Structure formats: structure tokens, C-alpha cells
Amino acid sequence: MTIVDILFYAIFISQIFLISYHYPKKTYERNLYVLRKYPAEAYPKLYRHSKFADPGKAVHRTIRRYLYANITIAVLGLGLLTAMAASDYAPRDIKENEQIMFILLFFMVQTLPYMLLEISTHNWLKNMRNLAKNSTRKADLSPRKLFDFVPPLYLGAAILAFVIWAIYYLYNKGFTSPWDWQTYSTIVFMTSINIVFISLGYKFLRGKKLDPHQSYKDQRQLIKTTLRVFVFASILMSVQLVVFDAINQNGWDMYEPIAMSIYFQVVIIFGVGQILRMFKIEDIDFDVYKEDAWLV
Amino acid sequence: MEIQIDIDDKIPLFTQVMEQIKHAVSDGALVAGDPLPSIRQLASDLEINNKTVAKAYRLLERDNIIQTKGYRGTFVHPTAIENCTADLNAWVTTELTKAITAFRNADVTDSEIRIAFTDVMNRYETKGT
Numbered sequence: 001m002t003i004v005d006i007l008f009y010a011i012f013i014s015q016i017f018l019i020s021y022h023y024p025k026k027t028y029e030r031n032l033y034v035l036r037k038y039p040a041e042a043y044p045k046l047y048r049h050s051k052f053a054d055p056g057k058a059v060h061r062t063i064r065r066y067l068y069a070n071i072t073i074a075v076l077g078l079g080l081l082t083a084m085a086a087s088d089y090a091p092r093d094i095k096e097n098e099q100i101m102f103i104l105l106f107f108m109v110q111t112l113p114y115m116l117l118e119i120s121t122h123n124w125l126k127n128m129r130n131l132a133k134n135s136t137r138k139a140d141l142s143p144r145k146l147f148d149f150v151p152p153l154y155l156g157a158a159i160l161a162f163v164i165w166a167i168y169y170l171y172n173k174g175f176t177s178p179w180d181w182q183t184y185s186t187i188v189f190m191t192s193i194n195i196v197f198i199s200l201g202y203k204f205l206r207g208k209k210l211d212p213h214q215s216y217k218d219q220r221q222l223i224k225t226t227l228r229v230f231v232f233a234s235i236l237m238s239v240q241l242v243v244f245d246a247i248n249q250n251g252w253d254m255y256e257p258i259a260m261s262i263y264f265q266v267v268i269i270f271g272v273g274q275i276l277r278m279f280k281i282e283d284i285d286f287d288v289y290k291e292d293a294w295l296v
Numbered sequence: 297m298e299i300q301i302d303i304d305d306k307i308p309l310f311t312q313v314m315e316q317i318k319h320a321v322s323d324g325a326l327v328a329g330d331p332l333p334s335i336r337q338l339a340s341d342l343e344i345n346n347k348t349v350a351k352a353y354r355l356l357e358r359d360n361i362i363q364t365k366g367y368r369g370t371f372v373h374p375t376a377i378e379n380c381t382a383d384l385n386a387w388v389t390t391e392l393t394k395a396i397t398a399f400r401n402a403d404v405t406d407s408e409i410r411i412a413f414t415d416v417m418n419r420y421e422t423k424g425t
Contacts (some may be wrong), residue, residue, distance in 0.1 A: 024314075135304035139341035141297040141320065143369060144331040206337050 004254050008261075012081060012103075015261045019110045023272050027117070028067040031279050035060055039284045045213050046289040049127035062120060069113040069262070077106060086125035103260045125210045132212035140216040144205055149224040154231045161238035168242050172249060186241075193237065197230040215285040225278040234269040236263070268274060297325045309344055313352035318357055318361060321372060322380040332362060332370040359384065 040047040040056050052058035097216045146155075166187070173183050204226050209219050247256050299316035301309055320326040333341070337351040353370065356362045360379045362371045371381065399409050 135302050136300060137303065137342045137344075138298050138300045139333070139338055141299055141317070141326065141332060141338075143331045144337060145369075206334075206340055208343065267414050 004258070008258050009081060009085070011258050011261045011265075012077075015107070015110075015265050016074050016077035016081075018265050019107070019253060019268050020070045020077060023276070024067055024070035024113065026276055027272070028063050030276070031059065031063040033281055034286075038289065043286060043289040044291055045128075045132075046286070049124075049131040054235070061118075066113050067115050069116075070110075073110055073113070077110075077145045080106070103257050103264075107264045129210070129212050140219075142216070144220070144223065146205060146227075149205070149220070150227045150231055154228065158231050158234045158238075161235045165190070165238040165242050169245060172245055190237065190241070194234055196199060198232050201227050201230050215288050218284050221283070225275055228278070229271055229274050232274065233267065236267055236270060299342075301344070303344070309348045310352040310355070313338075313342075313349060314361075316357055317352075318380050321361060321376045326372050326374060326376075328374045330372045332372065334369065344370050348390060 035056050038046060040054075047055035047059075050058060169183075169186070173179055204223050214222075240259075243259055243263075244256065247253065247259060297320055299313065299320070300313040301316070303309065305312065317326070317332070326332075332338075335346055335349045335353055336350075339346045341350070353362065353364070357364060360373045361376045362370055363373045396409060
């Protein structure tokens with residue numbers, strides 16, 4: 001085994017640990033903390049919309065399943081690594097596309113529980129909004145402007161990263177068209193993803209609260225966290241594509257699976273990790289979920 | 297600082313928004329120079345039409361409670377606290393009462409007054425809504 005092979009195994013183990021154990025465990029503990037400290041009896045507005053007789057237990061079941069699903073995927077990942085080691089798999093020997101597909105597919109499996117939890121949270125908030133509808137409506141008179149939540153430097157960095165990627169990519173392809181379909185589709189993909197980030201960011205910034213009872217202070221903190229996640233995701237995407245282009249141009253294919261695994265881990269650290277760091281559960285105002293709570 | 301409206305209330309929504317902002321100024325919760333949310337943001341948060349908030353802002357600007365500074369946004373007017381006590385609608389009611397009392401004293405009928413009022417309203421251009 002070469003140093004590259006050992007590095008690949010080490011980084012892939014890190015991917016399994018971070019994405020399928022570390023962050024799911026933190027998410028589980030966070031939700032458990034809420035269930036224990038803010039039960040349905042004292043904070044009915046947090047649970048009232050649930051269709052279950054004991055909403056606390058139902059939520060606990062959901063997050064437990066989320067944790068077990070992640071642990072199962074982690075065990076599967078370790079099993080795959082063991083099989084690879086036993087069959088003397090070496091990244092340097094395998095054709096380029098097979099390596100990438102393996103890492104990419106495994107990452108997609110790892111993100112499945114995250115997506116399902118996100119869908120569950122979305123439905124939870126939607127039911128909360130439907131139940132909270134009444135003729136009285138409230139709004140904060142403080143304006144919400146983009147630079148209140150994201151420093152101009154971060155936005156500038158995201159734009160610069162995109163421009164650098166575009167220039168480097170087209171330089172390698174030749175600046176004059178016609179290009180092949182892959183070039184067009186890459187440009188369309190990158191542009192579309194950034195448009196999606198901008199659209200979602202605008203919706204978070206100027207749209208109404210997803211949680212109808214959330215305090216204005218918490219709403220602003222969530223907006224700040226979410227917008228920064230989008231900006232970092234955009235920067236990371238641009239950087240990742242430049243790295244992969246450089247790898248392809250210089251014939252460093254054996255490093256591609258390592259680079260891809262590192263990229264996915266960084267995405268999670270600056271995505272889920274950022275949300276857990278910036279939107280701490282201990283700082284959230286849960287008094288708004290009491291029966292007689294008024295927004296402050 | 298929070299405002300609250302009731303969509304089931306008989307009072308028009310734009311009036312509720314105006315009154316809430318005026319109260320915030322007169323109570324000192326908003327002071328001269330304080331920024332206000334954009335029309336779109338406030339309309340989205342209150343789940344009402346943009347035009348309703350736009351109308352409220354237009355009338356507040358007319359009454360020198362707020363001032364719009366283009367792309368920089370909307371702010372509380374420097375003399376908002378004094379202007380809060382001025383009530384245009386009350387002045388209109390007072391003047392109309394005087395005029396109608398004078399017409400009735402001259403034995404002008406109510407239908408004649410109404411016809412003349414409508415004729416004058418239609419003849420002269422109106423500035424706003």
C-alpha cells in the first residue's frame with residue numbers, strides 16, 4: 001500500500017465518522033435536550049399541531065430512527081472499507097470514474113437521513129403555521145437588510161470564487177465556443193445552483209417566519225446562519241471545481257477520491273456544523289411556545 | 297418594536313398600519329431617523345398585499361411621519377413626533393361640518409348638497425387615492 005492509499009482510507013474513515021456519526025449524534029442530543037427541557041405540558045405551542053396523542057414520544061421515535069439510520073450507514077461504510085482492504089483495493093489502480101462514483105454514491109446515501117429529517121421538520125413547521133393562523137398578525141418594525149446578516153467581504157469572496165472558477169474552467173476549454181455539451185451543462189449547473197442559493201436566501205431574508213411563534217431575535221439569528229451557509233456552500237462549490245479541474249489537467253487522478261471526500265466533509269462542517277454552532281439550542285427563546293406567550 | 301393588525305377588523309388595513317406606526321412614534325418606540333422595513337418585507341410579514349402597505353407608507357409620508365430616501369430605505373421623519381398629533385381626517389370632518397351646517401341654515405336640501413359635492417369632486421383632479 002502506498003501513502004496515497006493509506007491517506008484515502010484515513011480520509012474515508014473520517015467521512016464516515018463525521019457525516020454518519022458525529023453530526024447525527026449532535027443533532028440527536030440537541031433534539032433530546034428540547035424534549036426533556038421543554039415538554040408538551042409546559043410548552044404546548046411547540047407540539048399542539050402534532051397528530052399523535054403523545055407528541056414528545058413521537059418526536060423521540062423520529063430522532064432515534066434518524067440516529068440508528070446514520071449508525072447503520074456508518075457500519076455499512078466501515079464494512080465496505082474492510083472489504084476493500086481485504087481485496088487489496090487501491091485507489092491508484094481503479095479507473096477514474098469508478099472512484100468518483102463510489103465516493104459520490106456513498107455520500108448520497110449518507111445524506112438521505114439528513115434529507116428525511118429536513119422534510120419532517122418542514123412538515124412540522126407547516127402544521128405549526130396552519131394551526132397558528134388567526135385574524136391577528138404581527139410584524140417586527142426592524143428592517144432586514146442583506147449586509148446586516150452577511151458581511152460584504154463574504155459575498156465578495158463568493159462572487160470572486162465563481163469568477164475565478166469560470167475563468168479557469170473556460171481557459172482550460174478554450175475561451176471561444178463551440179464547446180462540448182459537458183462544458184455547457186457545467187456552466188448552466190453552476191449558474192443555476194447559485195441562482196437557487198440567491199432565491200432561497202432572499203426568501204429567508206424577506207419572507208415570513210417558518211416558525212410562526214419564533215421570537216424576532218431568533219428569526220434574525222436563523223437568517224444570519226442560513227445566509228452564511230449558502231455563501232460558504234457557493235464558495236466551496238467553486239473551489240471544488242477548480243481543484244478538480246487542476247487534478248484532471250495535471251494527471252493527478254489518484255488524488256481525486258481523496259479530494260472529493262474532503263470536499264464532502266467540508267460541506268457538512270460548513271453546513272450542518274455551522275448551523276449547530278451558530279444557532280445554539282441554549283440561546284433559543286422557548287417561552288414563545290408557552291400557552292399565554294406573547295411575542296417580545 | 298412590533299405592530300399588530302387584525303384582518304377581521306372593520307378598520308381598513310392600511311389605516312391600522314398607519315395608526316400603529318404613529319403610536320410607535322408618539323410612544324417613543326420609534327425616534328427620528330429610525331429605519332423602517334421595506335414595503336415588501338412588511339407586507340410579507342403581515343401577509344397582506346404590497347399595495348396596502350404602499351398606501352399606508354404614502355399617507356405617512358404625506359403627513360411627514362416617515363420619509364423615503366430612495367434605495368437607502370424608509371426612515372422616521374425628523375419632525376414625526378410633532379406631526380403625529382396632527383389629524384387630517386379630523387380637520388376634514390370639522391371643515392365639512394361647518395360647510396354643511398351653513399348650507400342647511402340657508403335651506404339647501406341634503407340631496408342638493410350631495411349633488412354639488414359629487415360635482416365638485418369630479419370636476420377637480422384628485423392628488424392621491
